[in-house]
Amino acid sequence: MCAELMAGKAHIPRLTMIPTASKLSTYSMVVKDGKRSRITKEDLCDHDWEFRFTVNLPMLLQAAPEYWRNLDPSWKHTGPPMRRYFHPDGYHSADPRDAVWGGHECTYTIITSFVGNGQIRDHYVRINRWPPMKVSRKEDWSWELSNHLYRYNSIPDTETKGCTGPLFPVW
Template identity: 70%
Template sequence: MAESEEIEEGKRRRRRVSAAEAEAGAEAEARDPATALGPDVVERVLGASDARSVARSAAVSRAWHGIATSDRLWAPKCEELWKGKAHIPRLSMLRGASRLTVYSMSIMDGQRARVAKDDLCDHVWEYRFKKTAPEYWRNLDPSWKGTGPPMRRYFHLNGSHTADPDDKVWGGHECTFSIVTSYVGDGQIREHYVRINRWPPMRVSRKEDWSWEMSNNLYVYNSVPDAEKGITGPLFPVW
């Protein structure tokens, strides 16, 4: 076969392959529910699906991606996620972020066990003594005796820590707080705690409703749910 004939045959083969690929693509698009049923129907289906399934469906095709990542779809899922949560993260109002991004960042923030100064200062904290605390102190705790609600504590941006004026335990003494975090290799947290003056360090934990608990062998702090405040905590991710 002459060289010119080989070139022409190569061109014909490429055209046949391109035509076959185009036909296969058209058939796949015709089978795509997003095309067959229309975006409104698919959006209603995804709206009734769980968030993980919706996020995965974004990889199905270009049409699915446009539907599965829309703010109209994710806005109600964000509201559903935040329902019943003690604290809604401030980063959920990050300007310019899509609702899918906000949803993902809210999930990650809700799993965060490292408390930040903004968290401490944004919340009112209930304060209770533990059974291991001296009896004298427990007798001063109205919630321990069942004669009143738990005492309350307040953290302030200047590093101070206060109580209500009628608090019998407080005693009016000067009080400060510190947050201590130490790391090991690869940025892994080795130790993380909050300390009031020279009292024993308090371990930090997070509950399912995104509220905080800090405790040592003497007392425990629990953040009071404050959904009415709207948003709390640091503006940017803290891991």
């Protein structure tokens, strides 16, 4: 049942590697982790992220300027999407030859505010003082961070030895 549950998933939680856990408890924990919508620092750091600028949609007041989109090789169909990386020390980086990046100082923060009784009012990721990115989880257990200018998608890595995801998830 565990194998069926995890088939086609982008990220498999590390908790599946706990050798002393029963199959039933592992199954239950994996189901619960797959429904989790609150991202952790470990989630950010465990994955490589695909970075894309948004396209101008009628419902959006703004989109990424054409100048920035033209620096993105995936928009020009001259290469794969750009990649971004979150580091445990709060640093955020890109590939060395990334034309958009420019080598600037960059840090990130996860913001979560509560109303009461454990109810989350706001949950987002912010890089520097740029617009906050809404956090969402997809059916394949991958993550998306997005705002009106750009979006980050966690890159599927279920083939990676050791799987990914937090060892002790935040529910």
